[in-house]
Amino acid sequence: MADPIGAPDLQTVGEFATALRQLREANGNPTLEALSRKAGVSKTVLSEAFVGKKLPSERTVVAIAHAFGADGKDLAARRRLLDLDAAPPRSPKGRGFGKLTLAVVAVAGLIVGAGIGAGATWGFDYAAAAQKAHVSKTVVTDAAKIVVKNGTDPANTACVNDAKVVASQTETHDTQLQIIYSAACHAAWSRINRYDGKATGNEISTSIYRKIAPNAKDRQSTTEPDAQSAYTTLLVRPSADTEICANGSLTLGGQTIDLETPICF
Structure with a gap:
């Protein structure tokens, strides 16, 4: 299923959370418990992502998209672009990130990795812009x-x-x-x-x-x-x-x- 979110110009963690809520609502607005089972992400992390309390990690963003049948590339690319001016991620240890349940939190924005070919959907190469x-x-x-x-x-x-x-x-x-x-x-x-x-x-x-x-x-x-x-x-x-x-x-x-x-x- 295609990413149903219409506006690519997300500027803040709050706007990114709004985009995630739109994706959730477009797919029947499942409960956090149901989505947690399907996405393999804790309810706490999902809640923080949807309310904009914290910037979700790349893994969380992609897991949410996959749970709704979307490939997640557009969301991931927009997350990366918004993170160019971010402060460092926070973690329980202060410097590292967890293993398979990694949650990469950036204080001021969003970052997603190289090699994700997104942006073409909107007529703009968000991935290339973020990697520059x-x-x-x-x-x-x-x-x-x-x-x-x-x-x-x-x-x-x-x-x-x-x-x-x-x-x-x-x-x-x-x-x-x-x-x-x-x-x-x-x-x-x-x-x-x-x-x-x-x-x-x-x-x-x-x-x-x-x-x-x-x-x-x-x-x-x-x-x-x-x-x-x-x-x-x-x-x-x-x-x-x-x-x-x-x-x-x-x-x-x-x-x-x-x-x-x-x-x-």
Whole structure:
């Protein structure tokens, strides 16, 4: 069945939730219990998705669409496009994401992986637009408004309130690498997302570091098993002239694959 949602220009988590409710209503408005059994998603997660309390993960979005007989590509592509300026995902551990029941939550928007060929339905390639690399220059002009320390989980700080993606690059094996920066905190963290559908049994890793001192003690790194997405702890930017870079890698069948090019800002 085709995706019945008519308007692709979703701008907020609330509007995305409205689109999900429209999909649910167009298919008989089943109870959360019935939908939970069919989609394999908990009632709590479904409720949060439909009311707009939290941005649902890619897995949840696709599971909902499949439960209604839709392929989910349009919803997934719109989710990705809206997440380009997102703050880091939150997770129980602060840095990693769960295994098969992964819930990727972005504070300010929505992201979906490379390789989903959506957008043609609306005459616009949402997937390509979301994958397009972008780098914005953020200049530190005054003292940090929020004092944080290296190694702090950004999800446990107020840094997420003004966080923006300042560098983003689609890499090999349907992988996306990003640097997220908080001007209020003068701090950054890196995030890696894999969309090859091969997270189970493999790992993803990312690091963020000062360009002039890539192996210094303030380098922040994370490795997550069976995860589609992961992010590092905070790296405080010591000055406006400090260039920060991030790199990443993933494993595939026991082989470690380094991403082609670090990104910097």
